Amino acid sequence: MSFTATEPAHYIATTRDITVVVKPVFLEEQSAPDSRHFVWAYHVRIENGGQETVQLVTRHWQITDANGHVHDVRGEGVIGQQPVLRPGESFEYASGTPLGTPFGVMVGTYQMRAENGEQFDVDIPAFSLDSPHHRVVVH
Template identity: 65%
Template sequence: MYTETTRGITVTVQPIFLEDQSSPAEGHFVWAYRVHIENNSRETVQLMRRHWKIADALGRVQEVEGAGVVGEQPILEPGGSFEYTSGTPLSTASGIMMGTYRMETDDGEAFDVGIPAFSLDSPHEAHRPN
């Protein structure tokens, strides 16, 4: 698992290679990733936006931005948490993801929370560069 904390907001990510949804012979590899966001700060925050950078083993980078996560913009009170699972395909047997969540406080202050860089590794990679 990979963890990063920004302003008391802790993001933990666990990537999972999905063999049953992947087709290595066709250059199609799929991962799920489980994200746990915990608010250890003293203020209520709302997750407004996400920004991901996804790089494959050849260094090709795809950026993904959008409102909230999995169709939600969760509100996290102090001590609260939110968990979701999503996924990503790659055309290579390994890669790496990282990003940020844009949070907003009750008084309208916006700030970015780091999502830790995490490795997308599969058993089809001869060596694990990440």
């Protein structure tokens, strides 16, 4: 799925000229609200706006459900890949997560490696996992 950063429901963070854009989508057809099973897909675009070539080495996600339970996810690369991004290049992928509550929040970091071997973290913006089975109340 391709998207631009100007559409609604996108979350954006930029670290060292690396921009991460996330678009979460609730998957009604894979969810079973009566069984407290809610599933989201999230589409990610990583853009290298800098002058150096970088490689995505690892990922770290913190997934928090509506009850405040946090699940840490760490691993190599994303979807089995450790993409290399030259200046001006981007990489897109989609993944997903289930929750036992009708809403939650995800946030994280990608560890990148520059050509000179320097490693640094790039922020993944915090984004909301909202289902139509949750009524938002603003006080």
